[in-house]
Structure formats: structure tokens, C-alpha cells
Amino acid sequence: xxxxxxxxxxxxxxxxxxxxxxxxxxxxxxxxxxxxxxxxxxxxxxxxxxxxxxxxxxxxxxxxxxxxxxxxxxxxxxxxxxxxxxxxxxxxxxxxxxxxxxxxxxxxxxxxxxxxxxxxxxxxxxxxxxxxxxxxxxxxxxxxxxxxxxxxxxxxxxxxxxxxxxxxxxxxxxxxxxxxxxxxxxxxxxxxxxxxxxx
Amino acid sequence: xxxxxxxxxxxxxxxxxxxxxxxxxxxxxxxxxxxxxxxxxxxxxxxxxxxxxxxxxxxxxxxxxxxxxxxxxxxxxxxxxxxxxxxxxxxxxxxxxxxxxxxxxxxxxxxxxxxxxxxxxxxxxxxxxxxxxxxxxxxxxxxxxxxxxxxxxxxxxxxxxxxxxxxxxxxxxxxxxxxxxxxxxxxxxxxxxxxxxxxxxxxxxxxxxxxxxxxxxxxxxxxxxxxxxxxxxxxxxxxxxxxxxxxxxxxxxxxxxxxxxxxxxxxxxxxxxxxxxxxxxxxxxxxxxxxxxxxxxxxxxxxxxxxxxxxxxxxxxxxxxxxxxxxxxxxxxxxxxxxxxxxxxxxxxxxxxxxxxxxxxxxxxxxxxxxxxxxxxxxxxxxxxxxxxxxxxxxxxxx
Numbered sequence: 312x313x314x315x316x317x318x319x320x321x322x323x324x325x326x327x328x329x330x331x332x333x334x335x336x337x338x339x340x341x342x343x344x345x346x347x348x349x350x351x352x353x354x355x356x357x358x359x360x361x362x363x364x365x366x367x368x369x370x371x372x373x374x375x376x377x378x379x380x381x382x383x384x385x386x387x388x389x390x391x392x393x394x395x396x397x398x399x400x401x402x403x404x405x406x407x408x409x410x411x412x413x414x415x416x417x418x419x420x421x422x423x424x425x426x427x428x429x430x431x432x433x434x435x436x437x438x439x440x441x442x443x444x445x446x447x448x449x450x451x452x453x454x455x456x457x458x459x460x461x462x463x464x465x466x467x468x469x470x471x472x473x474x475x476x477x478x479x480x481x482x483x484x485x486x487x488x489x490x491x492x493x494x495x496x497x498x499x500x501x502x503x504x505x506x507x508x509x510x
Numbered sequence: 511x512x513x514x515x516x517x518x519x520x521x522x523x524x525x526x527x528x529x530x531x532x533x534x535x536x537x538x539x540x541x542x543x544x545x546x547x548x549x550x551x552x553x554x555x556x557x558x559x560x561x562x563x564x565x566x567x568x569x570x571x572x573x574x575x576x577x578x579x580x581x582x583x584x585x586x587x588x589x590x591x592x593x594x595x596x597x598x599x600x601x602x603x604x605x606x607x608x609x610x611x612x613x614x615x616x617x618x619x620x621x622x623x624x625x626x627x628x629x630x631x632x633x634x635x636x637x638x639x640x641x642x643x644x645x646x647x648x649x650x651x652x653x654x655x656x657x658x659x660x661x662x663x664x665x666x667x668x669x670x671x672x673x674x675x676x677x678x679x680x681x682x683x684x685x686x687x688x689x690x691x692x693x694x695x696x697x698x699x700x701x702x703x704x705x706x707x708x709x710x711x712x713x714x715x716x717x718x719x720x721x722x723x724x725x726x727x728x729x730x731x732x733x734x735x736x737x738x739x740x741x742x743x744x745x746x747x748x749x750x751x752x753x754x755x756x757x758x759x760x761x762x763x764x765x766x767x768x769x770x771x772x773x774x775x776x777x778x779x780x781x782x783x784x785x786x787x788x789x790x791x792x793x794x795x796x797x798x799x800x801x802x803x804x805x806x807x808x809x810x811x812x813x814x815x816x817x818x819x820x821x822x823x824x825x826x827x828x829x830x831x832x833x834x835x836x837x838x839x840x841x842x843x844x845x846x847x848x849x850x851x852x853x854x855x856x857x858x859x860x861x862x863x864x865x866x867x868x869x870x871x872x873x874x875x876x877x878x879x880x881x882x883x884x885x886x887x888x889x890x891x892x893x894x895x896x897x898x899x900x901x902x903x904x905x906x907x908x909x
Binding site: 318319320321322323324325326327328330331332334372373375395397398399400409410412456458486488489490491 | 512513514516559560562836839840843844845846847848850852
């Protein structure tokens, strides 16, 4: 049985998150999705040669940066930086979802390039995020920020009340708010995403 | 998952968009509804920030504001005119009427004093004889009343006991004969002075005196009898009448025709039940209470710009409060990897303060236009004019 955390409330939070992330803070990154089926691997399962990516997709995000670090290696001084990208999970779901088809004003996103939501994207380890001319490889994804502690993808119990506001089970309650990607800096020439050549 | 739209930046009002629909068919209301939406949302920060309200929320606030305005206005009018309105037919078109005060209800209210004072009123006084018995001093009037048909226990309330001898002015008098009050001597007084046969006035050697002189003479005679020569008195405890002196003693003259040969006393009394029955009057289809005054909702198109301006501000305050509650349903709002606290507390506090201030100013405005205040102001203006005119040298004639 659930009383709080209906999709009506979640809709409000979505509006607020999008207002905050898109209109007030407006931090953006480009997301390159790893294309597994076209990437050739060797005997050991390693992508020793080329890697292929889909994208990029421009996303609103909240960024937490760490300081640059310069570790000493056998080859000399290296450069590293870890960045954490927090995405509104609903932004990454399908463009066909009703909350991604329409903006806050109820207008359709259709025909408004760059303003739509719904990247149809599942962040995974190995994906690349471009942020401030730097490339960062995702090495960890976290998706456990649940509103009122419920993930609507797991409606284990039949809801006995408030049936009118949803399908009658717990899928109408709670929300999986975010996907957090922890990434580290990778050199552009290792990725081959852009024409970069270092003499 | 649902997507609930919020304020999109514009609206289009249609009848039926308000909760009660009091003013939906009023063209002026329809015209203003969307303007009010724009006004409210812009005052709340749109388009710089999103407003988590829909047009129907603002329409509801607008309707409430108009209704509150009407309620305040009509409550003031009811207070102002209730003495006149009470008892009027409920079928009157009060909103299209000008009410002129009258004293009807004041007179109705004062009847209670008249009833107690024996000078009128709405409660009848009844009268019964108390037959005196020789050597019996106490008489239970409750028992006597039940014998007269007033069977409800403890229902009578004695208002007056006739215990004195006939008025002195009806007797033959010696002391005050003479000019203006009789011809002279007891016989003359009996004929035409203050005696029993004639009235006041004519005397053989009559000298016209002022009327207050005659009145003083009469009062002096009455008081003389009461203080110097009266031997009649009574006590009353719990409707038991104790008479003095004991009947049949002290030379009482038996009243001819009385059953016991001693005489009757008379009492006037009121029934307590009459007070209630006369005070409560069933009045169907009449205005009996303030909630029965047939005011309806105001006509929005008849409200002037002063009133509409107040309504807009009150709508804004309601919307601000509403927005505060929307933003404050949860203390913190989850965003990716963090939580934020919105300005709900500020919104609600500001909205309450504004609503109270608006209501106070509206009531003060209405009070300033009350009949009492208008007359007071007119008097003040008149006084000020007179003061100013007093400064003008007297030689100048102002006509």
C-alpha cells in the first residue's frame, strides 16, 4: 500500500529538475554511447583496435569536478582528472515517453531541435562523455536514488488504494531519479573520436 | 508515468473552468480571467522561473477572490442594515435595493421594557381579585391563580398589588382647598376641587395657576397620605402575599358585596410563559438571521476598478499561497544526486500576510463608508467649515 510519491508528484519533481538543470544551471555534456557490436575484440575480449561509438547526444547534467592530478609514471608526468556526471534518468529514457514528448508547457518537442528529451540511452561502463573539450570514460554507473524509497520498475505488490491514479500497483509510486556516471579523463587520440594527432 | 503540465505561458478561459462557476457567464469575468493569469504568473516570476500552477488553479483563485470581495461587501451591508432588514420578506431583490433605515425593530426591541414597566409592550398583564378573609394575613397567589385557570406551576409573576386606599385626590380634603384647588372647605373640595365629584380645575373663587403648580399639589397630597397616614402595606415572598394590617382588624371597613365581608385586594400579574410565547414569532419567508438576507454572489461586471484591483491582488495572494503549498508538499525536492529546498515557507508567509492586509484594508474601507462614519465625517467637515468661516472678519457678509 502506498500513499505518497505518486506520479503526479514525480511529474512536479521532473519539471523542477529540468528547470534547474536546463534553465538555471545549464551544464551540458556530449555523451558517446559505446557501440559494442561494431567493436572488434581480440582473443582476450579486449578492444585492442578501433572502438565505435554512437552519438554524441547533448545532455543536461550536474557535474562534480575533482582537481587535476599529475601522477608520475615510467613515461613521465601524466595527467588525470575524475568527473562525476549526474543525469536525470527520465531525460535518458525513450523519446516516446509522454514526459519526454512534451515540454513543461504541454507543447510537443517535435520540430524543436535541441530542446527535446528522451535520449533512449542506457549509460554503461566504457561510454565516453565529452565535457569542456575533454573526454572522460565512464568507469562506474550508479542508479539508486529512489524517491520515497521506491523504484517503480519493481512493483512487487498490488496496491490496494489510490488505484485511480495509476495502474493499481506500485509502478505508479516512487521514482528512480538519477543515473550517476563516474568517469576519468582519457586522451582524445586514444579514442579516435576526433581527428587529433600529436607530434 | 504521467506528465502533468504546468503554466505554459498563456491560457484560454472557458465557462466551466472554475470550481463553482459563479461568474463563468459574466463577460467581464471571462475577459479578465486570462489577464489575471498573466498578471499572477508574471508577478510570481514567469517567464524567468517556472510557475508550478495551471490556469485552472488561477481561475479558482480568481473566483474565490471575487467571492470573498462580495462576501465582505455584503457582510458589511448586512451589518449596516440588519435592524431594518430583519423581518423583511426574503423575496426582496436586495442587491438592487437601497435600504433606508427605520425604527420598526427598535420599537419592537423596546416593547420588552414597556411590558415590564406596565406602559405597553407585547406581554399582556392579567388581573385577579384576592378575596381577603378576616384574620388571614397570608395568601398564596399561585393557588389562587390556578383557581383562575392559570394552571401552569410557578408561571405567574406579580407586577402590581393594589393595596392602598383610593387616591387622595379622589377624597374629600381639607388641607389644600382654596384658590385653584377647590372652593374652600372639605365640601367644596368634594364638589369641584380635587374631590371625587369634580375634576381638577374649576372653583368658585378660581385663580388660574400654572399647571405644574397643580401637579405639585397632587403629588404632595399623595406623598402625604403615603408617609403620614397610610396603614396599608404588603410583603411578597415566593408569590405569597402578606397583607398589613391583618384583614378584619384595625377598623377595616368591610367591602360591601364581598363574599367574606372583609373585601378584595387586586393584583396584576404577567405569565412567564407569555413572555416566551410573545417573544418568539414564527416568520416564514422572512429574514430571520444574517444568513437569511438574500444576497447572492456579486455581479463581477458591476464591480468598479477599485474593487477589481483588490480582487487581482487577492488572487495573487491566494496563488502565492497555493504555489507555496505545491512547492512545500515535500520539504526537499530530489534532483539528480542531490536535494533542494524551495521557497515554500517564504511564499506561504508572504501570502498570509498579504491576505490579512488586504482584508484589513477592505474592511477599513467599508467601515469608512458606513452610515455612521459618513455622518461623522460630514459633521467634521461642517465644523471645519464653520471654524474657517470664523476666521473671516465679521464685517464681511456671507450670505
